[in-house]
Amino acid sequence: MRRASESALGPRMAANYHRKQTDESVLMVFGILNKPDSWRYQANRAASSVLLSTVYDLPSIQSPDDPSIAFMEDFVHRTTEAMLPGSHLANVFPILDRLPDFMSRWRLRARDDFERYTRTFKDMFLRVKNKSVNGMEERPSFCATLVEQEARHGMSDSESAWLAGILYAAGQETSTSVLHWFFLSMVLFPEVQQRAQDELDKVVGHSRLPSFADMKHLPYIVAIINELQRWRTATPLGVPHAVIEDDYYEGYLIPKGTIVITNVWSLNLDPEIYGPDADQFRPERHLDENGCLKDPKDDGHFTFGFGQRVCVGRHVASNFLFITCAMILWAMRIDPAKDVKGDSILPDPNMLKASNGVILRPTRFEFTAKVRFEDAGALIQQASDEILRESTVRLKVDA
Numbered sequence: 001m002r003r004a005s006e007s008a009l010g011p012r013m014a015a016n017y018h019r020k021q022t023d024e025s026v027l028m029v030f031g032i033l034n035k036p037d038s039w040r041y042q043a044n045r046a047a048s049s050v051l052l053s054t055v056y057d058l059p060s061i062q063s064p065d066d067p068s069i070a071f072m073e074d075f076v077h078r079t080t081e082a083m084l085p086g087s088h089l090a091n092v093f094p095i096l097d098r099l100p101d102f103m104s105r106w107r108l109r110a111r112d113d114f115e116r117y118t119r120t121f122k123d124m125f126l127r128v129k130n131k132s133v134n135g136m137e138e139r140p141s142f143c144a145t146l147v148e149q150e151a152r153h154g155m156s157d158s159e160s161a162w163l164a165g166i167l168y169a170a171g172q173e174t175s176t177s178v179l180h181w182f183f184l185s186m187v188l189f190p191e192v193q194q195r196a197q198d199e200l201d202k203v204v205g206h207s208r209l210p211s212f213a214d215m216k217h218l219p220y221i222v223a224i225i226n227e228l229q230r231w232r233t234a235t236p237l238g239v240p241h242a243v244i245e246d247d248y249y250e251g252y253l254i255p256k257g258t259i260v261i262t263n264v265w266s267l268n269l270d271p272e273i274y275g276p277d278a279d280q281f282r283p284e285r286h287l288d289e290n291g292c293l294k295d296p297k298d299d300g301h302f303t304f305g306f307g308q309r310v311c312v313g314r315h316v317a318s319n320f321l322f323i324t325c326a327m328i329l330w331a332m333r334i335d336p337a338k339d340v341k342g343d344s345i346l347p348d349p350n351m352l353k354a355s356n357g358v359i360l361r362p363t364r365f366e367f368t369a370k371v372r373f374e375d376a377g378a379l380i381q382q383a384s385d386e387i388l389r390e391s392t393v394r395l396k397v398d399a
Contacts, residue, residue, distance in 0.1 A: 001163050004153040005312040008145035009167075014315040016140035017054045018212045021320045023387045024050040025327040026209070027060065030384040033332060033377060036369040039183060047175040048072065050320055051168050056124050057141035059391045075117055076169045080358045082110075085261070121161035129157070142167060171313055173359045175320060177234035178225075182325055184347055184362045185228060185281055186334040192283060193334060196220055197372070200330045206373050209383060210326040212319065218326060219293045223283040225321045230268045230301035231281045232349070234359055238262035238305055267302045281349075331376045337366040 007013070028046040032039050048069050049061040061069060081087060088106050090096040101108055128143040138144050146160045155163070186193045203217045204210050215222065240259050247254045254260065271278045274285065286293060286300045294300075299318070304311040311317070328334075336344035347365035354360060371377040 001153075001155065001159065002312060004146060004149055004155060004160075005163065005167065007149060008142050009313050009316050011315050013140075013145065014319055015212075017050075017316055018319065018323075020053045021050055021323050022209075022211065022327075023060065024053070024320075025324040026380060026383045026387060028324060029327050029331045030380050032328075032369050033371055033380065037366065039367075039369070040180075043179040043183075044176050045069075046324065047172050047179065047320075051171050051175070053141070054316065055142045055164050055168050057128060057139050057144065059394050060387065071120060072168055072172065075165065076173055078113055079169055080173070083358055117165065118158060118161070121165040122157060125157060125161035125164055167313060170311070171317055174234045175317060177359050177361045178228055178321055179324065180361045181228050181232045181234070182224075182321075182328075183334065183367060184349060184365060185224075185231075186329075187336050187365070187367045188346060188349060189281060190335075192224065192281070193329065196224060196329050197333075200326065204326075204330060206375055209379060210323065210330050212323060214326070215322055218322075219287060219291060220283060221326050221329070222293060222322060223286040225318065225325060226286045226300040227281060227283040228321075229299070229303040230274070231279075232360065232362075233265050233268050233301075233303050234361075235303065236263070236265035236360055237358065238264045238302075239309065241309060262302075262305075264302050331372060331380050332369045333372050335368045335370075337368060 024046045027049075028042045031042040031045075045061060049058075052058040052061065052068055052072070058068060086092060090104075090106065096104070125143050125146075128138070128141060129147045131138050132144065132147045143160070143164050146155070146164065150157075150160055199218055199220045200210065203214055210218075238261060240261050243254050243256055243258045243260055246256050267273070269278045277285075288294050299314070304314040304317075336346055339345055345366070347362060349362065351363040352360050353363050
């Protein structure tokens with residue numbers, strides 16, 4: 001499964017999803033400019049839509065009531081609920097796993113969920129596979145690549161379907177949370193926002209939208225994304241790993257087979273790694289004295305994991321965050337909301353809330369968003385109209 005994922009999501013394949021990611025960033029910006037207080041919905045919609053498109057080649061989603069989003073949100077909630085340490089007593093007292101089914105409601109529920117999710121995941125995967133089998137034209141997607149390589153990797157349809165579903169679950173909540181932290185950081189650090197917009201004005205200008213071709217010329221934007229994921233880690237506890245041999249850490253024996261959960265939050269804020277200002281939001285820490293990225297191949301944080309089990313979707317995720325943040329900063333100015341006296345309401349970056357128990361987001365806050373220059377709104381609307389027209393035509397063709 002991992003080999004199949006890497007072949008479909010590696011750096012070379014990631015470019016296949018640039019168009020989808022750019023389109024969703026445009027629609028997100030258009031939605032926020034027209035209704036700034038809808039930014040939470042817009043962030044969730046964009047992250048969900050781009051992942052459904054990347055994984056299943058589904059058209060852009062516009063309604064919060066879309067059944068695809070509702071199903072996936074239910075799956076994410078159940079999965080993260082089950083991941084919480086202590087969520088089931090059988091994880092604490094393994095002997096309970098030997099109880100019969102009628103005394104183990106958690107097992108019956110898990111079995112029912114597995115069967116329900118498997119049916120839907122297989123339906124979504126087979127929709128893509130059947131197109132390939134019937135010789136129909138296919139656009140790039142994770143499932144399309146899985147179909148091409150299914151035999152080589154020795155995977156069944158059920159395994160491929162579950163792999164695709166897990167990919168969505170791993171990316172949706174985390175991408176949405178990073179966007180929440182992005183908006184908060186722009187509210188709290190106007191000097192960072194201004195420097196990023198100065199870079200965009202110099203590289204992109206005001207006559208066109210940002211593109212992926214600009215990425216290598218926008219190191220400060222990339223540094224902001226790296227710093228966001230370091231400073232406020234969306235997943236403070238890493239994915240559980242198993243120790244493959246006896247190990248010792250500071251005098252403690254960790255026996256082979258032990259489940260280890262990494263404190264990613266602590267690693268990302270470690271002053272021994274990042275200096276005495278490790279708890280500060282400072283994108284320039286990722287840049288050298290010439291304003292270039294210190295290491296373009298290093299994210300500068302531990303959020304994507306490490307070693308053989310590093311996140312396989314990190315390239316696709318980073319690309320989505322880049323084009324979305326670049327599009328937002330190019331098109332709009334983000335400022336704090338005001339109280340009745342006209343004073344700025346600054347959110348507290350240390351006030352956190354857990355989404356689904358394992359994903360960290362800032363507590364509720366608001367901001368104002370205004371178009372930065374006269375042509376920005378018109379260009380965004382023009383691009384948005386074209387995307388929606390193409391989506392409408394595609395829906396008719398697919399129907």
